[in-house]
Amino acid sequence: MMVTVRLFSHLVKYLPPEAKHDTWTTALETDMCAGDLLTRLGFPPDIPRAITVNDENHKEDVVLQEGDVLKVFPVAMGG
Amino acid sequence: MAKGFMGNGAARVLYVDLSTGTLTDELYGDEVTRKFVGGYGLAAKLLFDKQPGGVDALGPENHIGLFAGTCGGTGSLVSSRYMAIGKSPLTNTWGDANSGGYFGPTLKFAGYDGVLCKGTADAPVYLLIEEGKASLVDAADLWGKDTYETEDKLRTKHGDKAQVACIGPASEKLSLITGISTDRGRYAARSGLGAVMGAKKLKAVVVKGTATVPVADPERLQALRKEHFPKDKEFTKYGTAKETASYTEAGECPAKNWGAAGSSVFPTAWKITGDEIIKYQKKNYTCYKCPIACGAIMEVPEGPFATLGDTHKPQYETLGALGVMCLIDSPEAMVRYNEICNRTGLDTISAGGAIAFAIECLENGLISKEDLGGLDLTWGNAEAALKLTEMIAAREGFGDVLADGVQRAAQKVGQGSEQYAIHVGGQELPMHDPKNTNGLALTYLLDATPGRHSQGGELLTPPGFEVDKVDKGVYTGRAQSHQKLANILHVSNAAGNCMLAYFFVSSQTIPQFISAVTGWDFDMEEAMEAGERIHTIRHAFNVREGYNPLDNIDSISDRIFGKKPLTEGPNQGIDIDLGAMTREYLESVDWDIQTTKPSKAKLTSLGLNEVVEALY
Numbered sequence: 001m002m003v004t005v006r007l008f009s010h011l012v013k014y015l016p017p018e019a020k021h022d023t024w025t026t027a028l029e030t031d032m033c034a035g036d037l038l039t040r041l042g043f044p045p046d047i048p049r050a051i052t053v054n055d056e057n058h059k060e061d062v063v064l065q066e067g068d069v070l071k072v073f074p075v076a077m078g079g
Numbered sequence: 080m081a082k083g084f085m086g087n088g089a090a091r092v093l094y095v096d097l098s099t100g101t102l103t104d105e106l107y108g109d110e111v112t113r114k115f116v117g118g119y120g121l122a123a124k125l126l127f128d129k130q131p132g133g134v135d136a137l138g139p140e141n142h143i144g145l146f147a148g149t150c151g152g153t154g155s156l157v158s159s160r161y162m163a164i165g166k167s168p169l170t171n172t173w174g175d176a177n178s179g180g181y182f183g184p185t186l187k188f189a190g191y192d193g194v195l196c197k198g199t200a201d202a203p204v205y206l207l208i209e210e211g212k213a214s215l216v217d218a219a220d221l222w223g224k225d226t227y228e229t230e231d232k233l234r235t236k237h238g239d240k241a242q243v244a245c246i247g248p249a250s251e252k253l254s255l256i257t258g259i260s261t262d263r264g265r266y267a268a269r270s271g272l273g274a275v276m277g278a279k280k281l282k283a284v285v286v287k288g289t290a291t292v293p294v295a296d297p298e299r300l301q302a303l304r305k306e307h308f309p310k311d312k313e314f315t316k317y318g319t320a321k322e323t324a325s326y327t328e329a330g331e332c333p334a335k336n337w338g339a340a341g342s343s344v345f346p347t348a349w350k351i352t353g354d355e356i357i358k359y360q361k362k363n364y365t366c367y368k369c370p371i372a373c374g375a376i377m378e379v380p381e382g383p384f385a386t387l388g389d390t391h392k393p394q395y396e397t398l399g400a401l402g403v404m405c406l407i408d409s410p411e412a413m414v415r416y417n418e419i420c421n422r423t424g425l426d427t428i429s430a431g432g433a434i435a436f437a438i439e440c441l442e443n444g445l446i447s448k449e450d451l452g453g454l455d456l457t458w459g460n461a462e463a464a465l466k467l468t469e470m471i472a473a474r475e476g477f478g479d480v481l482a483d484g485v486q487r488a489a490q491k492v493g494q495g496s497e498q499y500a501i502h503v504g505g506q507e508l509p510m511h512d513p514k515n516t517n518g519l520a521l522t523y524l525l526d527a528t529p530g531r532h533s534q535g536g537e538l539l540t541p542p543g544f545e546v547d548k549v550d551k552g553v554y555t556g557r558a559q560s561h562q563k564l565a566n567i568l569h570v571s572n573a574a575g576n577c578m579l580a581y582f583f584v585s586s587q588t589i590p591q592f593i594s595a596v597t598g599w600d601f602d603m604e605e606a607m608e609a610g611e612r613i614h615t616i617r618h619a620f621n622v623r624e625g626y627n628p629l630d631n632i633d634s635i636s637d638r639i640f641g642k643k644p645l646t647e648g649p650n651q652g653i654d655i656d657l658g659a660m661t662r663e664y665l666e667s668v669d670w671d672i673q674t675t676k677p678s679k680a681k682l683t684s685l686g687l688n689e690v691v692e693a694l695y
Contacts, residue, residue: 008329009322009325048540052649055648057552059550071329073325073329073331074322074325
């Protein structure tokens with residue numbers, strides 16, 4: 001199945017080189033959850049982040065589906 | 080009594096009575112400073128003690144205080160900030176605002192930890208503190224000048240080493256959404272404290288000195304600094320300006336005057352983000368001994384939004400307030416807006432909120448184009464928004480209505496315009512939506528300065544600080560973590576730390592640095608208690624004023640907490656359970672769940688007997 005991943009702000013460093021700007025579309029095995037994908041991308045477990053799938057808030061155990069758009073945001077800080 | 084003349088945890092405070100021209104010193108030793116960590120913690124204690132409840136915030140009985148951090152001027156990490164304090168004329172509550180740069184450390188080099196001014200001068204004056212000696216100087220030739228001109232003139236007179244905290248013309252005109260400028264446009268912007276200086280006819284405070292701030296354990300301080308020296312190239316390059324697009328996409332940044340959220344309503348947020356902003360950058364700069372150096376000087380050399388000269392890089396809050404809130408995507412307009420606000424004294428957050436409010440009032444027929452002097456004030460019209468900014472600063476036309484913030488503007492416009500007035504307690508909200516970062520609901524509503532994001536809580540969870548992780552959309556289980564986060568922020572503020580730079584340093588170092596500077600055996604447990612003490616006395620100040628933050632709930636716009644939920648975008652359908660959050664928090668801190676008055680037992684346990692006497 002194909003899934004699109006968008007990473008924001010300083011998190012873009014976890015995208016693979018073939019990604020375009022902040023977006024990466026990839027083939028994934030079925031039954032993969034968002035957290036597993038982030039681990040595969042090299043996200044440390046303790047880096048603060050929030051995710052949405054198709055613009056809805058989810059926990060990282062959400063199982064990704066064909067055509068899903070996973071967005072990963074740094075947790076907001078003041079400024 | 081004090082261990083030393085200043086430093087080592089002791090504090091020297093200058094009291095100024097502008098009505099009589101009297102200047103006196105007071106020294107405070109560890110027995111007072113340690114309880115409140117010095118700095119603005121001490122300031123909170125002094126304002127509570129020295130000022131009766133119910134005074135007119137723009138009257139002579141109110142104080143304006145400028146306090147350096149306890150670690151300021153020592154080389155402690157990221158401790159450049161000073162805090163302005165006083166009763167806020169915008170919210171009629173405790174008010175504070177802080178800023179970095181060089182003023183705070185230089186106040187200490189000049190011999191003082193803080194300055195507290197009351198009274199009203201007959202004619203404009205500035206306070207000069209030079210090598211431990213203070214005097215009031217005629218400022219007739221400075222009145223009416225913008226902050227850049229004022230600072231330049233005072234530097235010409237007193238030398239390049241002088242640091243200046245001053246107000247602009249909008250503060251002289253008592254606009255309640257104005258702040259205090261240092262470093263030619265760095266701002267202690269919130270709480271309307273610029274208007275307090277304006278009402279006192281205090282144009283500026285000039286500090287100059289060469290004193291060395293005593294450090295109890297300089298070797299330990301150096302070792303801590305070396306061990307925890309932070310580096311973050313991204314933050315140095317962009318500051319917070321890199322976050323506009325991501326926060327818009329996530330629903331963190333409110334769009335279209337909080338009427339929407341997400342990139343679908345403002346797909347060009349990237350144009351006012353990161354590289355698009357810094358292309359106007361001339362050079363980076365750092366605050367006093369800060370390793371991060373996220374500040375920058377910019378110039379737009381030509382075009383309709385050309386700046387008058389060098390000006391500061393706009394922060395995320397500024398980009399959100401004029402950009403995402405008003406759907407303006409011109410980076411040049413952002414830089415020029417920042418310059419207008421910085422020169423005149425306007426708080427960029429509040430001014431952006433006021434412009435967005437006016438756009439909606441015009442769009443919905445509550446005011447006319449004629450009311451706006453013919454301005455075609457529509458979403459995305461940068462030229463009109465900048466003209467209106469100048470009108471607010473000058474109190475010209477409808478700008479006069481907006482110059483005291485959206486709450487008061489809505490009272491004048493009427494006709495249901497309150498729904499477009501995005502504020503809590505009279506203060507325009509910053510660019511962080513509690514529907515995305517839920518814990519902000521507690522900060523906005525219950526901190527002593529309503530409507531602030533920078534007062535501790537979920538938004539400001541520093542590294543190395545353990546809190547309960549609560550999922551978005553869950554409104555219980557947050558109270559204790561919220562209080563801990565507020566406590567550590569107050570301690571960090573009192574130390575003079577920058578909350579942003581501390582995102583790159585473990586929070587466990589905060590008491591360690593304080594300990595190295597003061598010589599106190601100060602650990603995290605004591606820091607937590609001191610932080611709660613500061614938090615509580617600030618709140619007690621408001622209780623004495625007759626202020627109950629829960630009274631705000633029914634009068635604020637339905638948009639803020641989702642009482643009228645958004646129907647699309649990342650925050651759609653979210654309706655924060657404010658009742659559950661506030662009740663749990665008030666029970667947790669032992670404040671009355673209806674009046675919010677802290678219990679006698681809580682006050683006594685914190686050693687706040689003076690507060691018990693005042694409130695009971």
